[in-house]
Amino acid sequence: MRFATLFVALLLAPGAHGAPPEEPPAAAEGASLYQQNCAQCHGPDRLGAMGPALLPENLVRLPRKRAAGVIREGRPATQMPAFGDRLSATEIDALVQYIYRFTPLHRLPPWGMREIDASQTVPHPYGSLPDRPVFDADPWNLFVVVELGDHHATILDGDRLEPIFRFKTRFALHGGPKYSADGRYVFFASRDGWISKFDLWNLRVTAEIRAGINTRNIAVSPDGRYVMVANYLPHTLVILDGRNLDPIKVIPVEGGDGTTSRVSAVYSAPPRASFIAALKDLPEVWEISWENPPPAGFGQWIHDYRADSGDLGETAPFPVRRFRAEGFLDDFFFDPDYWHLIGTSRDGLGQVLDLDSGRVVATLDLGGMPHLGSGITWRVGDRLVLATPHLKEGKVSIIDMESWKPIKEITTLGPGFFMRSHEKSPYAWVDVFFGPDRDAMHVIDKQKLEIVETLRPAPGKTSAHVEFDRYGRYALVSIWDMDGAVVVYDARTLKEIKRIPMKKPSGKYNVWNKTHLSTGTSH
Numbered sequence: 271m272r273f274a275t276l277f278v279a280l281l282l283a284p285g286a287h288g289a290p291p292e293e294p295p296a297a298a299e300g301a302s303l304y305q306q307n308c309a310q311c312h313g314p315d316r317l318g319a320m321g322p323a324l325l326p327e328n329l330v331r332l333p334r335k336r337a338a339g340v341i342r343e344g345r346p347a348t349q350m351p352a353f354g355d356r357l358s359a360t361e362i363d364a365l366v367q368y369i370y371r372f373t374p375l376h377r378l379p380p381w382g383m384r385e386i387d388a389s390q391t392v393p394h395p396y397g398s399l400p401d402r403p404v405f406d407a408d409p410w411n412l413f414v415v416v417e418l419g420d421h422h423a424t425i426l427d428g429d430r431l432e433p434i435f436r437f438k439t440r441f442a443l444h445g446g447p448k449y450s451a452d453g454r455y456v457f458f459a460s461r462d463g464w465i466s467k468f469d470l471w472n473l474r475v476t477a478e479i480r481a482g483i484n485t486r487n488i489a490v491s492p493d494g495r496y497v498m499v500a501n502y503l504p505h506t507l508v509i510l511d512g513r514n515l516d517p518i519k520v521i522p523v524e525g526g527d528g529t530t531s532r533v534s535a536v537y538s539a540p541p542r543a544s545f546i547a548a549l550k551d552l553p554e555v556w557e558i559s560w561e562n563p564p565p566a567g568f569g570q571w572i573h574d575y576r577a578d579s580g581d582l583g584e585t586a587p588f589p590v591r592r593f594r595a596e597g598f599l600d601d602f603f604f605d606p607d608y609w610h611l612i613g614t615s616r617d618g619l620g621q622v623l624d625l626d627s628g629r630v631v632a633t634l635d636l637g638g639m640p641h642l643g644s645g646i647t648w649r650v651g652d653r654l655v656l657a658t659p660h661l662k663e664g665k666v667s668i669i670d671m672e673s674w675k676p677i678k679e680i681t682t683l684g685p686g687f688f689m690r691s692h693e694k695s696p697y698a699w700v701d702v703f704f705g706p707d708r709d710a711m712h713v714i715d716k717q718k719l720e721i722v723e724t725l726r727p728a729p730g731k732t733s734a735h736v737e738f739d740r741y742g743r744y745a746l747v748s749i750w751d752m753d754g755a756v757v758v759y760d761a762r763t764l765k766e767i768k769r770i771p772m773k774k775p776s777g778k779y780n781v782w783n784k785t786h787l788s789t790g791t792s793h
């Protein structure tokens with residue numbers, strides 16, 4: 271959707287100047303019910319407060335029927351109370367209709383430098399906490415486990431396999447938390463745009479800021495100096511100073527003809543000293559240099575985005591280099607040298623973009639909607655391969671990274687979400703996230719390219735997302751359930767070692783593997 275066109279259409283809508291347009295009766299009732307019952311926690315403008323934002327863009331993943339159920343019965347383990355004894359079914363229906371409307375103000379809510387800046391809190395300014403861990407566990411072998419069930423994160427000692435700390439996070443974290451290269455800080459993003467910085471050595475949240483209204487993910491430069499936020503709403507990329515999360519620059523994501531775009535995802539490319547973002551509504555990939563001054567190649571590509579900047583002071587100017595892609599990219603992945611970007615578009619077409627020449631050098635027709643964000647690489651003999659599960663078909667594709675041809679398809683019991691391995695492990699693990707076998711976890715022999723074991727850690731419950739410890743000794747699996755657990759397996763014998771109870775644990779992220787760019791995990 272063209273942001274500019276939509277905005278003009280809304281401006282021209284009857285009643286958009288001055289008085290708001292006349293509301294259909296159900297919406298008017300919903301608006302009034304909202305103000306009486308919900309505004310205190312979700313904000314009078316529905317942008318979120320103690321509770322999450324209730325705008326259509328933030329609700330796309332929640333079917334209306336389930337939203338009605340949450341209003342009626344509340345949400346367990348959160349502060350969301352049940353309204354079933356206060357509101358009738360018709361009133362709940364009016365409320366649901368209201369919150370799924372485009373926006374409460376009949377225009378896109380602004381979220382620029384001013385709003386971002388005003389949301390910042392810095393309980394522990396950079397440099398104010400001691401420079402040593404307050405625990406005796408190996409800080410490189412910690413795991414951060416995100417528990418979606420009650421919006422908490424647990425810090426797990428990867429040697430003793432015991433939790434050492436648990437804290438409340440923002441509502442609905444999504445995407446992998448990102449570490450600074452020294453392993454001390456971890457940055458989280460919530461779907462509602464909140465970015466939190468956590469000091470793992472002192473076990474404290476040090477700063478928070480709301481960088482968007484609907485956010486995809488974040489990327490962090492290895493020194494922890496810059497954080498790049500990819501937004502769906504508004505159509506922006508936001509650069510934060512990693513020290514206290516001060517906003518540095520808001521870059522509108524806009525094509526030459528004024529078409530604006532959501533950002534599919536952003537990742538850091540450390541050897542290139544840049545962030546790389548794929549766009550969902552423009553056939554482009556953007557590379558944003560964090561070097562100061564930027565490398566020569568960037569000069570000629572610098573584009574005036576009328577970027578909304580704070581006092582840039584000593585920070586980099588963040589020029590954008592734009593590459594043409596074949597179609598709109600949803601998901602992507604880099605080769606280990608960050609020379610190529612491998613992306614997939616909505617229709618499942620894969621492409622390989624040479625990041626130096628800016629050209630598409632190969633296309634891949636993999637079908638089945640590969641989930642490349644979860645792709646991993648390893649060597650089969652001398653050959654470097656990329657393996658990816660698919661979100662719409664029960665298969666794992668193995669692709670030769672020189673010829674860019676698929677060399678094998680491994681049939682699985684259903685579509686998968688996450689795939690993982692470790693340099694020291696002979697196996698790659700892939701979940702079956704959808705369908706009747708979603709309690710299954712396949713273990714693939716990385717040389718034979720065959721499934722050698724199918725585990726069912728909790729029959730009937732989804733088991734998903736594996737992460738290895740620093741040494742590749744253990745593989746940790748999430749049981750995706752309110753009465754869930756992280757199940758620890760011996761990564762060699764595939765025998766269960768222990769279960770650590772958790773509330774719908776989703777991803778887990780080992781400090782060493784992430785900061786050392788292990789080829790078996792996401793970065």
Ligand code: DHE
Binds near residue numbers: 488
């Ligand atoms: Fe994710 C990572 C996109 C739905 C859990 N997911 C990512 C990333 C992208 C992405 C681009 C990589 C970002 C990063 O790590 O920095 N996810 C999408 C979608 O487009 C999709 C299919 C639809 C959507 O509405 O966003 C989607 N994702 C989900 C879920 O439904 C999951 C299972 C539950 C949830 O949290 O909402 C989910 N996604 C995750 C997790 C990661 C992730 C746990 C991090 C994986 C990792 O190990 O790095």
